Amino acid sequence: xxxxxxxxxxxxxxxxxxxxxxxxxxxRPAVTMPARRVSVFLIAAAMVLLTAGTMWLSSAQSxxxxxRRWSPANRVQLNDHACIVCHxx
Amino acid sequence: xxxxxxxxxxxxxxxxxxxxxxxxxxxxxxNKVYSVALRFAGEEAIAMDIAQDTFxxxxxxxxxxxxxxxxxxxxxxxxxxxxxxxKRRSRRLxxxxxxxxxxxxxxxxxxxxxxxxxxxxxxxxxVEKLSPDLRIVIVLRYTEGLAYDQIAEVLGCSQGTVASxxxxxxxxxxxxxxxxxxxxxxx
Numbered sequence: 001x002x003x004x005x006x007x008x009x010x011x012x013x014x015x016x017x018x019x020x021x022x023x024x025x026x027x028r029p030a031v032t033m034p035a036r037r038v039s040v041f042l043i044a045a046a047m048v049l050l051t052a053g054t055m056w057l058s059s060a061q062s063x064x065x066x067x068r069r070w071s072p073a074n075r076v077q078l079n080d081h082a083c084i085v086c087h088x089x
Numbered sequence: 090x091x092x093x094x095x096x097x098x099x100x101x102x103x104x105x106x107x108x109x110x111x112x113x114x115x116x117x118x119x120n121k122v123y124s125v126a127l128r129f130a131g132e133e134a135i136a137m138d139i140a141q142d143t144f145x146x147x148x149x150x151x152x153x154x155x156x157x158x159x160x161x162x163x164x165x166x167x168x169x170x171x172x173x174x175x176k177r178r179s180r181r182l183x184x185x186x187x188x189x190x191x192x193x194x195x196x197x198x199x200x201x202x203x204x205x206x207x208x209x210x211x212x213x214x215x216v217e218k219l220s221p222d223l224r225i226v227i228v229l230r231y232t233e234g235l236a237y238d239q240i241a242e243v244l245g246c247s248q249g250t251v252a253s254x255x256x257x258x259x260x261x262x263x264x265x266x267x268x269x270x271x272x273x274x275x276x
Contacts, residue, residue, distance in 0.1 A: 001259040004270050009262070012212035013231040018123035018140065019133075025141050026115060 096160050103151045111148055118161075119144075121233060122168045128228045129172040131217040143171045158242065165229070165243040173221055208269060215265040223258040226251060 099117075102110030119140070126139035147167050154163055216227055229235045229243060237255075241248045 002263060002270065005259065005263055005266065008208070008212050008266070008269070009216075009227065009231045012209040013128045013216065013228060015120060015124035015232050016127055018119040019137070022119060022123060022137060022140055023115070025137065026144055027112065 097156065100151060100154060100156070100160060103148070114147075115144060118164050121161075122164065124232050125165070125168045125228055126172060128213070128216070128232045129221075129224060130175065131213055135175060139168070139171045139175055142174075143168045146171065162239065162242050165233070165235075166245075169225055169229075169243060172225060211269065212262075212266060215262050218265070219258055219261060223254050223261070226254045227258050227262075230255060 099110055099114060103114055122143050123136060123140045126143070127133065127136035130136050130139060143164075147164065154160065216224055219227065225244070226240060229240045235243070237248045237251045240251045244251070
């Protein structure tokens, strides 16, 4: 191996001092939520959102159906003298 | 207090959960661990993660240290494993315009210093392009100054393997950095 490469490797890869931040990370850990707790929290939040969304959607559909059922624009259909809108079996 | 104790006593104190012993152990090995991590990963943030991971593993598995090998070798094994475990690869940043302008404006001494830094950056970039197996051998050899037999013990391979990997790494680096030699920066 050429001498220049040996010298350059030794110079460029010389050891360095660890930053103080490493000590802080080891002995004074920041108060953060552990990754597992964060993921559980995210899953729970997603489930709440999903449930709320489903409830909102079903309530919207229900009110839409109800509006459609009682809309005066709907033509009332009679079947054997019974209103099929009101008397469906 | 464990500051004056031998390595074995220090390890024993750590096993008993002595916080001072952990701190002493950390202070003793932090520079070695961080240096290997930084020279392997090439990026400070990744080196910090590797170093932290190494110490966490070291503290949590110190019970399993049987004492049949040198403790320093054991620490090196830990950091080497952490280095090889990390999957993120750093990407060399292209010098930004501000840095280029600063280089052009710099006076003679500063310019020389910047050129030296640039050469260092290129050497480190070339080392980072080596495969992990070759890179770790180069780092242990040039950052930590370990002998072939010590590297072999850390990596759990033969001295012949170490010599072969170093030879391959040297050849690759020589090929990649040949322009530095031709440029006369090493005269």
